[in-house]
Amino acid sequence: MRNLYLLGATGSIGTQALNIIRKNQDYRVLGISFYNNISLGKEIIKEFKPELVWVKDEEIKRDLEKEFPKVKIYFGKEGMIDFASYKKPGLVLNALTGSSGLLPTYYAIKSKKDILLANKESLVIGGKLIIDLARKMKVSIFPLDSEHNSIYQLLRKENKEDVKKVYLTASGGALRDKNREELKSVTKAEVLNHPNWKMGDKITVDSATLINKGFEVIEAYHLFGLELNQIDTVLHRESIVHALVEYKDSTVLANLSYPNMEIPISYALSYPKRRKTSVASLDLGKLKSLNFEKIDYERYPLLKLSFEVLKKGEAKQIAYSASNEAAVNLFLDGKISFLEIEQIVIEAVKKDYPKFEISLDNILDLDLEIKKEIYEKYK
Numbered sequence: 001m002r003n004l005y006l007l008g009a010t011g012s013i014g015t016q017a018l019n020i021i022r023k024n025q026d027y028r029v030l031g032i033s034f035y036n037n038i039s040l041g042k043e044i045i046k047e048f049k050p051e052l053v054w055v056k057d058e059e060i061k062r063d064l065e066k067e068f069p070k071v072k073i074y075f076g077k078e079g080m081i082d083f084a085s086y087k088k089p090g091l092v093l094n095a096l097t098g099s100s101g102l103l104p105t106y107y108a109i110k111s112k113k114d115i116l117l118a119n120k121e122s123l124v125i126g127g128k129l130i131i132d133l134a135r136k137m138k139v140s141i142f143p144l145d146s147e148h149n150s151i152y153q154l155l156r157k158e159n160k161e162d163v164k165k166v167y168l169t170a171s172g173g174a175l176r177d178k179n180r181e182e183l184k185s186v187t188k189a190e191v192l193n194h195p196n197w198k199m200g201d202k203i204t205v206d207s208a209t210l211i212n213k214g215f216e217v218i219e220a221y222h223l224f225g226l227e228l229n230q231i232d233t234v235l236h237r238e239s240i241v242h243a244l245v246e247y248k249d250s251t252v253l254a255n256l257s258y259p260n261m262e263i264p265i266s267y268a269l270s271y272p273k274r275r276k277t278s279v280a281s282l283d284l285g286k287l288k289s290l291n292f293e294k295i296d297y298e299r300y301p302l303l304k305l306s307f308e309v310l311k312k313g314e315a316k317q318i319a320y321s322a323s324n325e326a327a328v329n330l331f332l333d334g335k336i337s338f339l340e341i342e343q344i345v346i347e348a349v350k351k352d353y354p355k356f357e358i359s360l361d362n363i364l365d366l367d368l369e370i371k372k373e374i375y376e377k378y379k
Contacts, residue, residue, distance in 0.1 A: 001025075001026065001027065001028050002026065002027050002028070002090060002091060003028050003088055003089060003090025003091070004021070004027040004028065004029050004030060004090055004092075004093060005030055005031040005083070005084070005086070005090055005091070005092040005093065006018070006029060006031065006093050007032075007033045007054075007092065007093065007094045007095055007096050007104055007119075008033065008034070008035075008094070008095035008096045008118075008119075009032035009033060009034050009041065009044050010035070010036075010037035010040045010041055010044070011097070011200055012199055012200050013093075013095035013118045013144065013261065013265065014032075014034075014093075014095045016262055016265055017093055017095070017265050017269065018044065018048070019262075020262065020265060020266050020269055020275075021048075021269070024269075024270070024275060026269065026270070027091075027269065029044075029048040029049075030050055030051050030052070030088060031050050031051060031052040031053065031054070031083060031086060032044055032048070032050050032053055032054075033053070033055070033080075033083065033096075033104075034053075034054075035055075035056050038055075038060060038063075041053075041055070042064070042067065045064070045068055045071065050071065051071065051072060051088075052071065052072040052073075052074065052086060053068075053071055053072070053073050053074070054073075054074045054079055054080055054083045055074075055075050056075060058075055058076075060075070061073045061074070061075045077103065080103055080104055080107075081103065081104075081107050083104065084105075084106075084107035084108040084111065085107045085108070085110065085111045086111070089112070089113065090113060091114050091115075091116055092104065092105075092108040092116070093118070093268075093269075094108075094117055094118060094119045094122065095118040095119065095144070096119045097119070097200060097202050098119075098121055098202070098325050099121045099125055099321065099322065099325060099364065099367045101119030101120075101121050101122050102119075102121060102125060102126045102130075102360070102363065102364065103360070103364070105117065105119065105122040105126070105130060106122075106126070106129070106130065106133065106360050109130065109134050109137050109139045110137065112137050112138070113139065114139055114140045114141075115134075115139065115140070115141045115142065116142050116268045116269070117141055117142065117143055117144060118144035118145065120145070120212070120215040120216070120219060121215075121321050121325075123218065123219045123222045123223065124215050124218045124219065124317055124320070124321045125314075125318045125321045125322070125367055126360070127218065127219075127221070127314075127317070128222070128314065128358055129358050129359070129363065130222070131222050131223075142268045142271065143219070143223060143268075144261075144264055145216060145219070146242045146243075146259070146261065146263070146264050147168045147169065147216050147220075147242050147243045148216065148219060148220060148223060148243075149242075149264035149267060149268065150242040150243035150255035150264075151166055151168075151220065151224065151243045151245060153255055153267070154244075154245040154253045154254075154255055155224065158245075158247070160224070160225070162247045162248050162249075163226070163230060163245060163246075163247060164246045164247055164250075165229075165230050165231070165232055165245075166220060166224070166231055166232070166243065166244070166245050166246075167233065167234050167244040167245075168213060168217065168220065168231070168232070168233045168234075168243055169233070169234055169235075169241050169242060169243060169244070169292075170207075170212075170233055170234070170235055170236065170295065171194070171195065171196050171197070171235075171237060171238075171239045171259075172210070172235050172237060173194065173207035173208035173209070173210060174190060174193045174194050174195060174204070174207070175191065175208045175338075176195075176235075176237070179299075180298075180299065183338055183339055184337070184338075184339055186338050188331070188332065188334070191204070191205055191208045191331075191338060192204050192205070194207060195237075196238075196239040196259045197239065197261075201332055202329075202332075205328045205331060205332065205341070206328065208338070209302050209324075209338075209342060210295070210300040210302060210303040211302040211306075211324050211345070213295075213300075213303050213306075214305060214306030214320070215306070215321070217231050217303075217306045217307065217310070218306055218309075218310055218317060221310055228307060228310055228311070233303065234293070234294070235292065235294070235295050236290070236291065236292050236293075237291055237293075238287070238290055238291065239259040240256050240257070240258065240259070240282070240287065240290055241254050241256050241290060241292075242255050242256070243255055257279065257282060258279055258280060258282060260277075262278060262279055263279055301342055301346065302342055302345055302346075305320065305346065306320065308349075314356075314358055314363070315354075315355070315356065315366065316349055316353070318353075318363060318366050318367050318370070319348045319349050319351065319366075319370055320345060320349055321367070322348070322366070322367040322370040322371050323344050323345045323347075323348030323349070323370055323371075323374060324341065324344075324345050325371065326344070326370070326371040326374040326375055327341040327344040327345060327374065328341060330344075330374070330375075330378050335378050336378060344374060348374070353366065
């Protein structure tokens with residue numbers, strides 16, 4: 001039985017991972033982190049009896065220490081470093097949202113723990129840092145995104161030198177049938193009504209702007225060591241084909257399943273084996289057809305921007321991610337319109353940033369600086 005550190009235990013990915021562990025019991029949940037959902041967090045502690053827990057502040061820490069005196073409770077930045085660096089070996093499943101996920105990814109790798117990565121920002125803002133460190137520490141990074149998990153499977157036992165191109169599929173999000181004029185007046189409820197996937201609020205908004213696909217382009221670049229011209233995206237409304245890999249002989253391999261995150265999470269937790277899931281078998285006769293379309297970059301400018309920031313270095317990638325995180329929070333809080341998300345990101349990426357040495361502190365400092373400036377402007 002392997003130890004598992006589960007970051008974001010009360011979120012969508014975290015709760016699905018716990019459901020899989022309940023069924024298979026291959027893992028001992030050694031540590032968990034959670035943020036706002038205290039009641040669910042307490043239920044998870046009671047059921048899985050972790051040795052250590054990270055929470056967002058000292059007040060929650062004191063409350064948990066009274067109820068669970070035998071559990072090590074951490075909070076804050078230093079607490080997260082101690083959590084991720086904990087002495088006992090195991091896997092770290094990072095399902096945090098936003099740039100807060102970079103810190104534990106970094107320290108978990110430093111302590112030689114393999115990573116199951118659902119946190120996009122770890123690679124979007126810290127790609128070179130994280131990949132170089134993983135190589136140095138001989139640590140594996142296993143992607144949990146359905147698209148990257150699919151590419152991982154499609155590349156398995158193949159020669160990377162034979163790869164011509166990888167295709168990341170995109171559903172188009174909740175607003176895919178609206179034109180630019182109609183986007184001016186969309187509501188939060190409309191944006192969060194994804195047609196295919198059940199996800200957290202931020203990733204659902206990101207899916208509507210298609211910046212999530214932009215993040216995935218950057219992730220694929222770092223994860224698989226691809227050239228930029230080897231990565232492409234395609235609109236696929238059904239969300240049945242999660243990724244495709246074209247080889248130099250023009251053979252195209254694809255990964256298909258109904259849209260359900262249980263499959264990539266289960267594959268990552270069970271690798272190199274496969275385990276039965278609760279997801280229905282794909283009924284090709286019932287599907288009848290699968291549709292693919294070129295993505296209109298004028299309709300989805302933030303996706304186009306991902307290819308540009310990759311060419312311009314780490315500071316632009318940080319600006320791309322940080323400005324979006326701030327803008328999405330402002331939108332969810334009702335302070336800006338949907339289209340203002342794009343405006344904020346484009347403006348942030350256009351700015352000049354001084355060159356800096358790639359380090360964890362420098363990355364997080366710039367990330368925080370960009371967010372602070374945006375929040376100050378829209379407070």
